[in-house]
Structures are given as C-alpha cells and as structure tokens.
Amino acid sequence: MMKAFERIYVALDTTEVEYAIELAEKLKGLVGGMKVGKEFFTANGPQGVAAIRKVGMPVFLDLKFHDIPNTVASAIRAAGPIQPEIINVHAQGGPEMLKKAAQAGREAGINWTIAVTILTALDQDDLSAIGLNDSVEDQVVRLAKLTQENGLDGVVCSAKEIAPIRKACGEDFKLIVPGIRPAWAAKGDQKRIMTPADAIKAGADVLVIGRPITQADDPVEAARKIAQELEGL
Numbered sequence: 247m248m249k250a251f252e253r254i255y256v257a258l259d260t261t262e263v264e265y266a267i268e269l270a271e272k273l274k275g276l277v278g279g280m281k282v283g284k285e286f287f288t289a290n291g292p293q294g295v296a297a298i299r300k301v302g303m304p305v306f307l308d309l310k311f312h313d314i315p316n317t318v319a320s321a322i323r324a325a326g327p328i329q330p331e332i333i334n335v336h337a338q339g340g341p342e343m344l345k346k347a348a349q350a351g352r353e354a355g356i357n358w359t360i361a362v363t364i365l366t367a368l369d370q371d372d373l374s375a376i377g378l379n380d381s382v383e384d385q386v387v388r389l390a391k392l393t394q395e396n397g398l399d400g401v402v403c404s405a406k407e408i409a410p411i412r413k414a415c416g417e418d419f420k421l422i423v424p425g426i427r428p429a430w431a432a433k434g435d436q437k438r439i440m441t442p443a444d445a446i447k448a449g450a451d452v453l454v455i456g457r458p459i460t461q462a463d464d465p466v467e468a469a470r471k472i473a474q475e476l477e478g479l
C-alpha cells in the first residue's frame with residue numbers, strides 16, 4: 247500500500263540540472279518521485295536523469311514516445327540503463343506500437359509502461375479541431391481499453407476520466423493523473439483539472455504535479471501542504 251505522499255510525482259520541467267538536483271534533494275521524503283520530461287531530457291540527457299536517480303528518488307521518464315512500433319520499442323529499450331520506474335508513450339500510436347512498447351518495457355525491467363490518452367491541456371473544441379468528434383470521455387476510455395488490451399500497465403489521463411476508466415479497465419490498471427491544481431494554485435495552460443484530494447478520492451494511483459510545487463514561493467512548503475491534504479483520505 248502506497249503512503250499518501252508517495253503518490254505525488256513532481257514534474258521537473260526545467261533545463262537546469264543543478265536546480266533540479268537541489269529540488270529533488272529538498273523534496274525527498276515529502277513526495278514519491280520525480281517526473282523528468284522533454285525539456286529536462288533534451289537539455290541534460292541520460293546523465294541528467296542519472297543525477298536525479300542518484301538523489302535516491304524513483305523517476306518517471308516522460309518522453310511520450312509516438313512513432314512507428316520499431317522505433318518506439320527501441321527507444322524504450324534504450325531507456326533501460328536509466329532505470330526509470332515509469333515510462334510512457336502516446337496511446338494514439340496504435341495497437342502494434344502499444345504491444346511492442348509493453349514488450350520492450352518488460353525487457354528493459356521498467357516497472358510501469360503506460361500510455362497517454364488525451365492530453366490534459368486539450369478540451370472538446372481541441373479534439374474537434376483535429377477531427378476527433380467523439381466526446382473527450384469516450385475517446386479517453388477507448389484509448390485506455392486499447393492500452394490495456396495491448397499489455398501496458400496503465401494510462402495517463404485527467405482526473406475527470408478516472409471513474410469511467412476504472413469501470414472499463416478495473417482496479418489494477420494504473421492511473422497516472424496530471425492536470426492537478428490545489429484550490430490555491432493557478433490553472434495555467436491546463437484545461438481538464440482537479441484538486442489533489444479529489445483526484446485521489448476519485449481513484450488516481452499517482453498524481454503528477456509541476457508548477458503548483460515548482461513555481462511556488464516555497465516548493466517544500468507547497469509539497470508539504472499537498473501531502474497534508476492527502477493524509478487520512
């Protein structure tokens with residue numbers, strides 16, 4: 247059973263490796279892990295990720311691979327030596343890509359290989375603009391089922407879709423949820439959002455939280471406040 251604070255992964259969206267290490271050191275013991283994405287990885291590569299791992303925190307390598315099946319599988323195998331706890335691809339890469347990604351994740355010894363459904367910065371109008379005329383919820387559930395059928399461990403989704411995905415995919419399927427905004431934080435570019443406590447109550451396994459912690463005047467205090475909101479739920 248995960249403790250409440252262990253469900254929080256902090257998004258290290260920065261190019262600055264020293265700052266990232268310092269933040270990871272300060273947040274160790276207050277949150278469950280660090281999420282390293284395209285900005286940090288493009289600037290600092292696998293060595294940068296290794297420096298975060300060295301702090302002693304699990305890492306979610308968020309590179310959202312979306313390419314032909316062979317390329318995605320090879321990229322996941324290449325991530326093996328970095329030893330991320332979680333890695334992700336885009337579910338829109340299709341069934342064959344998902345299957346190969348799941349296999350590669352297992353071969354690489356990565357604990358959870360998961361797929362992004364519909365990004366939390368998109369809403370119904372954005373889906374229409376790219377020619378997807380189903381509701382956000384139907385499209386997310388379709389992609390979650392496809393992800394599960396092809397052997398991955400879970401999905402990234404907004405908190406708004408936790409209930410329908412749980413219904414479709416069951417209790418063991420991992421739900422990693424960004425677009426988290428405490429009542430006191432700015433929404434920024436996120437559109438499908440929820441508070442940390444409500445997302446956990448809805449059934450999220452992991453909360454991905456960036457700016458509400460990293461851009462706070464005191465990130466340690468912000469992380470502590472969020473962890474406290476989750477205690478005893």
Ligand SMILES: O=C(O)c1cc(=O)[nH]c(=O)n1[C@@H]1O[C@H](COP(=O)(O)O)[C@@H](O)[C@H]1O
Nearest residue numbers: 257308364365366402424425454455456457
């Ligand atoms: O895969 C992700 O982590 C992800 C998927 C998604 O649908 N939406 C989303 O915001 N994310 C990531 O989650 C983090 C959210 O950061 P904040 O909006 O600052 O809390 C960013 O690093 C995003 O890249």
